[in-house]
Amino acid sequence: MSRPILRLGGIGKSFGPVTVLEDIAFDLAPGEVVGILGENGAGKSTLLKIISGVYTPSAGRIILDGQTFSALDPITARRHGVAMIPQEFNLISTLRVYENVFLGQEIRRGGLLDRARMRQRTREVLHSLEVELDPELPIERLSVAERQMVEVARVLVHEARIVILDEPTTVLTDREVAVLFNVVRALVAKGVAVLFISHKLKEVKQLCDRLLILRDGQQIDLCPTGKLSEEDMACKMVGRELSQLFPDKRATPGAAALRVRGLSVPSLLHDIDFTLHCGEVLGLSGLVGSGRTEIAETIMGLRRKSAGEIELNGKPLTIDSPRAAHANGLAYLSEDRQGKGLVLSFNVMQNITALSLPRYVRGLIRHRAERRRAEEYQQRLAIKAARLSDPVQLLSGGNQQKVYLAKLLDIDPEVLILDEPTRGIDINTKQQIYRLIRSLTDQGKAVLIISSELEEIIGLCNRVLVIREGRIAAELDDDKINERDIMLYASGARQRGQAGAEVH
Amino acid sequence: MNDASNSKPMAQLGLQRLRRLPINATILAPLLALLILFVLSSLASEYFLNARNITNVMRQVSYTGIIAIGMTFVIIAGGIDLSVGSMMALVGVLLLYVVNSIADPIQAVLLGMLAAVVAGSLFGLFNGLLVTRGRMAAFVVTLASMSIFRSLALYFTDAAEVTTRNPFFSNIGGGFFLGLPIPVWAFFGLAIVAHILLFHTPYGRHVCAVGANPQVARYSGIRVERVVLSTFVIAGVCVGIAAIMLSSRLNSVSPSDAGYFYELDAIAAVVIGGTALSGGRGSIWGTVIGALILGIINNMLNLTGVSPYLQGLVKGAVILLAVLLQYRRTG
Numbered sequence: 140m141s142r143p144i145l146r147l148g149g150i151g152k153s154f155g156p157v158t159v160l161e162d163i164a165f166d167l168a169p170g171e172v173v174g175i176l177g178e179n180g181a182g183k184s185t186l187l188k189i190i191s192g193v194y195t196p197s198a199g200r201i202i203l204d205g206q207t208f209s210a211l212d213p214i215t216a217r218r219h220g221v222a223m224i225p226q227e228f229n230l231i232s233t234l235r236v237y238e239n240v241f242l243g244q245e246i247r248r249g250g251l252l253d254r255a256r257m258r259q260r261t262r263e264v265l266h267s268l269e270v271e272l273d274p275e276l277p278i279e280r281l282s283v284a285e286r287q288m289v290e291v292a293r294v295l296v297h298e299a300r301i302v303i304l305d306e307p308t309t310v311l312t313d314r315e316v317a318v319l320f321n322v323v324r325a326l327v328a329k330g331v332a333v334l335f336i337s338h339k340l341k342e343v344k345q346l347c348d349r350l351l352i353l354r355d356g357q358q359i360d361l362c363p364t365g366k367l368s369e370e371d372m373a374c375k376m377v378g379r380e381l382s383q384l385f386p387d388k389r390a391t392p393g394a395a396a397l398r399v400r401g402l403s404v405p406s407l408l409h410d411i412d413f414t415l416h417c418g419e420v421l422g423l424s425g426l427v428g429s430g431r432t433e434i435a436e437t438i439m440g441l442r443r444k445s446a447g448e449i450e451l452n453g454k455p456l457t458i459d460s461p462r463a464a465h466a467n468g469l470a471y472l473s474e475d476r477q478g479k480g481l482v483l484s485f486n487v488m489q490n491i492t493a494l495s496l497p498r499y500v501r502g503l504i505r506h507r508a509e510r511r512r513a514e515e516y517q518q519r520l521a522i523k524a525a526r527l528s529d530p531v532q533l534l535s536g537g538n539q540q541k542v543y544l545a546k547l548l549d550i551d552p553e554v555l556i557l558d559e560p561t562r563g564i565d566i567n568t569k570q571q572i573y574r575l576i577r578s579l580t581d582q583g584k585a586v587l588i589i590s591s592e593l594e595e596i597i598g599l600c601n602r603v604l605v606i607r608e609g610r611i612a613a614e615l616d617d618d619k620i621n622e623r624d625i626m627l628y629a630s631g632a633r634q635r636g637q638a639g640a641e642v643h
Numbered sequence: 644m645n646d647a648s649n650s651k652p653m654a655q656l657g658l659q660r661l662r663r664l665p666i667n668a669t670i671l672a673p674l675l676a677l678l679i680l681f682v683l684s685s686l687a688s689e690y691f692l693n694a695r696n697i698t699n700v701m702r703q704v705s706y707t708g709i710i711a712i713g714m715t716f717v718i719i720a721g722g723i724d725l726s727v728g729s730m731m732a733l734v735g736v737l738l739l740y741v742v743n744s745i746a747d748p749i750q751a752v753l754l755g756m757l758a759a760v761v762a763g764s765l766f767g768l769f770n771g772l773l774v775t776r777g778r779m780a781a782f783v784v785t786l787a788s789m790s791i792f793r794s795l796a797l798y799f800t801d802a803a804e805v806t807t808r809n810p811f812f813s814n815i816g817g818g819f820f821l822g823l824p825i826p827v828w829a830f831f832g833l834a835i836v837a838h839i840l841l842f843h844t845p846y847g848r849h850v851c852a853v854g855a856n857p858q859v860a861r862y863s864g865i866r867v868e869r870v871v872l873s874t875f876v877i878a879g880v881c882v883g884i885a886a887i888m889l890s891s892r893l894n895s896v897s898p899s900d901a902g903y904f905y906e907l908d909a910i911a912a913v914v915i916g917g918t919a920l921s922g923g924r925g926s927i928w929g930t931v932i933g934a935l936i937l938g939i940i941n942n943m944l945n946l947t948g949v950s951p952y953l954q955g956l957v958k959g960a961v962i963l964l965a966v967l968l969q970y971r972r973t974g
Contacts, residue, residue: 462864503843
């Protein structure tokens with residue numbers, strides 16, 4: 140193996156009394172992909188931030204390019220070729236592709252921008268990535284996957300030698316993931332070293348040469364990927380044998396809870412019909428953009444419907460606002476936790492009671508009652524937070540998701556609509572959320588789950604509706620729920636036999 | 644992380660108790676600044692601690708302070724109101740018209756006060772509707788209404804000062820209660836009400852949520868537009884009360900001078916008090932302290948004989964310093 144480009148020795152980091160990283164040591168060689176695995180809060184992001192110069196380590200040293208540092212700053216890290224592609228892209232949506240690619244390092248000629256050369260370079264780089272993208276397009280007109288390619292192009296143009304990819308595949312479809320992996324392999328062939336962070340063990344296994352596994356800030360293992368099976372990885376991350384990921388399905392759904400009839404929104408949804416029963420988990424599957432989220436938002440009164448009726452327990456409802464939906468016992472977990480779910484600057488208590496606040500008011504808000512309730516949820520859902528009065532932006536993604544779930548549970552809804560409830564969440568928290576869903580259905584609540592993870596749909600749902608282009612393409616029951624059929628209907632490769640036959 | 648917090652229950656408890664007090668990290672800095680300024684001022688001039696001087700400063704502060712309280716709500720909800728100064732002149736003019744047009748002097752004063760508050764809330768409603776229903780930026784809407792209100796005040800009065808001979812009117816702004824001027828009581832009373840509204844009612848929570856992230860607020864079933872609208876109405880009501888206090892103190896209203904540049908003083912007080920101009924968080928006590936800081940600086944410059952032309956410079960420097968410190972804290 141060639142000389143390592145990066146070498147970490149005894150790296151530790153604490154925030155006040157809390158130690159988040161301890162004694163991390165590993166090498167990274169040119170042309171190598173190292174995967175970093177760990178649950179939410181294991182210290183992955185902290186480690187990345189130390190490598191990219193955002194955080195100063197409290198212990199240890201970093202040898203980058205043969206030079207020893209006790210700490211990096213972002214500019215030094217960048218000068219030595221460290222480039223990070225963050226989960227949330229750092230692109231300016233009003234600027235064009237090539238302007239973003241060269242942002243901060245514009246090519247100049249005689250003091251003025253050399254647009255022609257920047258366009259040309261951008262086109263070359265995108266071409267080498269096998270992406271046909273017009274450098275003139277503004278970022279706001281690009282898809283998520285295309286935006287990610289712009290981020291990659293930016294890294295290439297600046298001749299990065301260590302590329303950090305932080306959960307790059309959460310927002311991508313399978314095909315886009317394949318393209319991204321080809322790009323990564325092309326980078327590696329050029330001698331670039333890659334650090335890859337993902338919760339999807341299958342991908343990690345496909346892509347990485349070696350794995351660094353973290354748990355509670357400790358380095359648990361550093362070994363060639365080939366030595367570990369996916370189960371081994373999960374066990375090492377969690378620190379114990381993983382019992383069954385999905386709880387057993389409940390056999391007998393009860394009476395009809397939510398009945399949706401002929402729901403339509405012009406150019407988005409067409410004649411959506413379904414019934415959700417008490418104690419049932421109903422899945423909405425389909426490609427991104429098929430209208431799954433729109434169904435949820437329309438039911439919740441976030442979008443105006445042009446036709447259709449909604450009944451709860453046999454009573455027709457008029458829902459024209461999320462407020463009305465909440466009052467009628469419906470609750471919705473948005474897929475966009477940070478943009479639509481939680482007020483990040485609010486503390487844990489304030490977020491949990493955001494929907495149920497009137498219950499805590501006797502003249503004025505009873506702050507103590509709020510705190511007591513938040514403590515209950517902290518125990519019940521095992522929310523890891525230093526203090527309940529901390530803003531939720533300090534919590535890890537998985538714990539934020541638990542706070543978001545607590546927010547919904549606190550209005551004691553009869554119907555829960557959960558949109559990507561485990562996106563970007565580690566396997567342990569996932570399991571906890573699945574058990575929570577199961578306990579809710581045991582109480583007779585009805586749960587509608589929207590998910591892009593087929594495994595999740597198959598593992599959890601009693602019944603699945605496959606959505607395609609704003610219509611229900613198929614309904615699959617019990618043992619007929621499988622990956623192949625869902626994909627066939629979702630992509631339109633197979634069409635339903637008789638229209639409307641499957642409606643209950 | 645849990646273990647770390649459990650191992651120090653005493654410290655935790657002490658912190659919790661400290662947190663209950665209205666003093667928290669956000670207003671600690673302005674509070675310290677106020678104390679330092681107070682000590683410096685009393686050293687700089689022997690007249691500063693004079694009871695009469697202090698009373699005067701407090702009264703002077705209360706006019707812009709009352710407006711700043713309303714402004715705090717608008718800014719926390721993510722907006723801004725540039726029209727408050729002009730609105731004050733227009734409300735003052737209308738107020739004196741009502742006082743002068745009713746024969747019974749006591750009735751005249753009471754109805755005049757009512758009219759001021761109603762007029763203020765209607766002007767606030769006007770701003771708020773244009774921002775929410777009209778979907779225009781608060782900055783633009785209130786920049787326009789600033790011009791409109793001032794122009795109307797000048798037009799109605801032909802730019803002449805409006806005065807009143809009502810014998811009771813001046814007892815409001817010029818009167819005392821338990822040794823303190825009535826405007827000061829109004830200022831502190833309003834601050835307490837506003838604090839309770841902001842931190843102990845669902846409404847206040849909604850204002851903060853809307854300012855922090857309107858999208859999350861909407862998904863949480865908060866009527867975002869209504870909340871934004873209401874903050875402008877609150878600002879208008881505060882302007883109405885401030886107009887009562889100022890015009891009754893002077894027994895007159897000058898359509899060109901009344902409330903001139905008050906919007907800047909009010910915004911400055913809010914910012915110095917640690918409320919984020921980007922919305923989402925802030926405090927009423929911070930605003931009160933901010934207003935007092937501005938008032939004491941003005942007073943000190945007067946007492947020490949600094950050229951009045953330089954006072955703006957000092958005020959500007961203080962605002963910059965306050966914002967700079969805020970960014971240090973958050974960044």
